[in-house]
Amino acid sequence: MLSISEIIIFIFVLTLTAYGVFKPFKLKYKLIRLGKPENRYDRPLKRIKDAISSFLLLKCSVKRERIFTGFMHFFILYGFLVFLTVTINHILSGLKNNFSLFGHGIVNSIYSFAVDLFAILVLIGVVYFMIRRYIFKPKSLTYPSPESAIIYLFLFMVISTFLFYEAFTINVFSENSKWAFAGNLLWNYLIKNKLDIQNIKILIHVFWWFHILTVFGFALYIPRSKHLHIVFGPINIGFKNYNPKGILKPIDIERADVFGIEKLTDFTWKDLMDAFTCVECGRCQDYCPASRSEKPLSPKEIILNLKKTLLNDGIALLNQEIKELKPLMNNIYSDDEIWTCTSCGACMQVCPVENEHLPKIIGLRQSQVLMEGKFPSELNQFFRNIETNSNPWGIGFSTRGDWAKDYKIKTVAENPNIDVLLWVGCAGSFDERAKKITFSVIKILNTAGISFGILGKEEKCCGDQARRLGNEYLFQTLAQENIETFKKYNIKKILVTCPHGYHTFKNEYPLLSKLLNIGEWDIEVVHHTEFIFDLIREGKIKLKRTERSITYHDPCYLGRHNSIFKQPRLILNALNGEFIEMKNCGSHSFCCGAGGGLMWTEEKIGKRINHIRTEEAINTGAELISTACPFCLTMLEDGLKEKNKDNECKVKDIAELVAECL
Ligand code: SF4
Numbered sequence: 252m253l254s255i256s257e258i259i260i261f262i263f264v265l266t267l268t269a270y271g272v273f274k275p276f277k278l279k280y281k282l283i284r285l286g287k288p289e290n291r292y293d294r295p296l297k298r299i300k301d302a303i304s305s306f307l308l309l310k311c312s313v314k315r316e317r318i319f320t321g322f323m324h325f326f327i328l329y330g331f332l333v334f335l336t337v338t339i340n341h342i343l344s345g346l347k348n349n350f351s352l353f354g355h356g357i358v359n360s361i362y363s364f365a366v367d368l369f370a371i372l373v374l375i376g377v378v379y380f381m382i383r384r385y386i387f388k389p390k391s392l393t394y395p396s397p398e399s400a401i402i403y404l405f406l407f408m409v410i411s412t413f414l415f416y417e418a419f420t421i422n423v424f425s426e427n428s429k430w431a432f433a434g435n436l437l438w439n440y441l442i443k444n445k446l447d448i449q450n451i452k453i454l455i456h457v458f459w460w461f462h463i464l465t466v467f468g469f470a471l472y473i474p475r476s477k478h479l480h481i482v483f484g485p486i487n488i489g490f491k492n493y494n495p496k497g498i499l500k501p502i503d504i505e506r507a508d509v510f511g512i513e514k515l516t517d518f519t520w521k522d523l524m525d526a527f528t529c530v531e532c533g534r535c536q537d538y539c540p541a542s543r544s545e546k547p548l549s550p551k552e553i554i555l556n557l558k559k560t561l562l563n564d565g566i567a568l569l570n571q572e573i574k575e576l577k578p579l580m581n582n583i584y585s586d587d588e589i590w591t592c593t594s595c596g597a598c599m600q601v602c603p604v605e606n607e608h609l610p611k612i613i614g615l616r617q618s619q620v621l622m623e624g625k626f627p628s629e630l631n632q633f634f635r636n637i638e639t640n641s642n643p644w645g646i647g648f649s650t651r652g653d654w655a656k657d658y659k660i661k662t663v664a665e666n667p668n669i670d671v672l673l674w675v676g677c678a679g680s681f682d683e684r685a686k687k688i689t690f691s692v693i694k695i696l697n698t699a700g701i702s703f704g705i706l707g708k709e710e711k712c713c714g715d716q717a718r719r720l721g722n723e724y725l726f727q728t729l730a731q732e733n734i735e736t737f738k739k740y741n742i743k744k745i746l747v748t749c750p751h752g753y754h755t756f757k758n759e760y761p762l763l764s765k766l767l768n769i770g771e772w773d774i775e776v777v778h779h780t781e782f783i784f785d786l787i788r789e790g791k792i793k794l795k796r797t798e799r800s801i802t803y804h805d806p807c808y809l810g811r812h813n814s815i816f817k818q819p820r821l822i823l824n825a826l827n828g829e830f831i832e833m834k835n836c837g838s839h840s841f842c843c844g845a846g847g848g849l850m851w852t853e854e855k856i857g858k859r860i861n862h863i864r865t866e867e868a869i870n871t872g873a874e875l876i877s878t879a880c881p882f883c884l885t886m887l888e889d890g891l892k893e894k895n896k897d898n899e900c901k902v903k904d905i906a907e908l909v910a911e912c913l
């Protein structure tokens with residue numbers, strides 16, 4: 252169809268386009284390589300399988316938080332894939348007269364029908380996304396976002412130029428194109444009897460070029476826009492973290508030059524790849540308790556500001572225009588951003604492309620605390636209390652086990668022959684309200700005939716809160732002492748009543764143990780909800796019925812970070828009360844506001860996070876709010892008191908409810 256001179260021009264344009272598409276990818280690859288090494292190469296087959304299935308089934312997009320929008324992406328994605336074949340067919344039909352990728356029979360007719368169908372579906376998808384963005388304007392999206400407008404325009408142009416080209420050629424390939432319903436419509440109503448054959452032949456050429464140049468323009472634009480996620484999305488999913496996402500890797504304090512993240516090159520390559528993968532969908536922001544309570548933290552902006560820095564400072568560094576990178580804090584990120592994160596992990600849970608926000612935020616805190624000595628002033632006392640007395644309140648460390656004397660509970664030093672070590676924790680040892688959880692767990696253990704002991708004054712804070720607040724040094728000091736105590740008493744199983752201790756022992760102590768060469772970690776760690784559930788299942792405890800209606804607040808470090816959703820609910824079912832779920836529950840639970848060490852900082856900006864969560868609990872109409880974390884319990888009780896609802900509704904730990912029903 253094309254003349255020789257047109258073919259020469261086409262090859263030239265094709266070569267330029269290929270180079271134009273390759274160049275930004277090469278740049279992005281170089282920028283990502285500025286990051287620190289990180290091993291994400293284990294389980295290669297699983298990674299490839301997950302990447303492909305996420306891409307083809309759009310598992311990433313069709314998540315429970317935006318199901319309809321996810322389905323609309325199907326139209327765009329599959330339309331995109333179908334149009335890749337259309338482009339190949341289009342090019343070859345230009346080079347060879349009467350060419351058709353699928354011949355000239357029934358297969359081609361079916362193909363023509365499918366292409367037209369997807370063309371219409373893509374247009375429906377584009378209209379849906381335009382209405383959503385420009386009429387409904389959800390808060391989570393970025394405005395004015397010219398990139399989105401340009402992509403909508405490109406999609407519209409690609410489809411419409413193809414449909415017109417198809418309509419003009421229908422006259423030529425009338426037999427094959429009879430199922431091309433959209434092209435036929437255009438032919439019948441706009442072209443037939445209105446244009447003579449000479450004009451149609453010219454228009455076939457014009458629209459052939461028009462369509463292919465639009466496709467090339469689209470291909471050139473994608474790697475230069477946020478729609479780069481079409482390529483980076485599946486790759487980033489392929490490199491996802493298969494461990495619980497809240498795990499922090501230990502810093503090698505003896506050898507590290509930098510503690511945490513101070514400047515751009517302190518991020519890992521995966522952190523930097525996250526920046527180019529972000530779809531800017533704002534799901535993370537929608538579910539972030541800090542964003543929802545009007546704090547200046549948006550996990551989406553954490554990622555987008557990283558991208559901006561990469562495209563400015565990163566490129567300048569590569570081009571040797573600058574020698575030193577500027578510190579990220581107070582240039583790119585603010586104190587109010589990094590110190591309002593509760594480390595709840597909701598952002599990572601809902602991100603469709605497996606971006607990891609939390610390690611970045613904690614890394615920034617680490618550099619502030621360990622290298623600059625900068626942190627919210629109220630943490631001075633907190634850190635000092637832990638350093639001197641191994642608990643956040645600074646109560647004499649030697650009194651840690653005093654509560655147990657009245658209960659005649661033996662320490663492991665007094666009786667080493669035990670099945671399980673009861674880790675009481677700082678709250679369970681010193682906080683009057685949390686002590687009731689400890690007593691309830693003890694009642695349950697005694698009823699079930701479990702032999703257990705405590706560490707008494709040898710128990711130290713697990714270090715979780717100090718760690719999330721960036722004080723890795725303090726965490727490692729505490730953890731090392733605790734690990735040595737466990738080894739001294741040959742502990743094989745630890746029962747923990749606080750999800751923070753549970754998460755830290757189960758997931759983070761083993762990594763530290765390995766790093767510090769303390770030895771293999773071979774201790775089983777269980778949370779009391781798991782333990783109680785097993786006791787009920789094995790018939791070791793029997794429960795009386797309660798008539799009260801109950802809702803359940805999933806603690807972030809038990810649920811989202813460690814996937815313990817089932818056991819608490821099964822225990823509540825065993826209590827036989829009327830169980831009512833909150834609006835945000837399970838993996839989409841809303842934080843109480845205490846995590847990430849924020850229990851010990853003042854919430855000075857925006858609404859109080861615990862008020863938002865307490866309102867959700869009150870709205871269920873339940874008489875009891877149950878939970879399984881002493882910090883969540885405090886935040887919810889405070890919420891009820893501050894809302895004058897503490898007479899209508901009570902907060903109890905699941906252990907307390909079980910102990911009452913024994
Ligand atoms: S971890 Fe929670 S508080 Fe922190 S940025 Fe993510 S969603 Fe927000």
Ligand code: SF4
Pocket residue numbers: 528529530531532533534535536550551554598601602603604605606
């Ligand atoms: S980080 Fe993930 S959830 Fe947040 S805007 Fe980007 S793609 Fe969406």
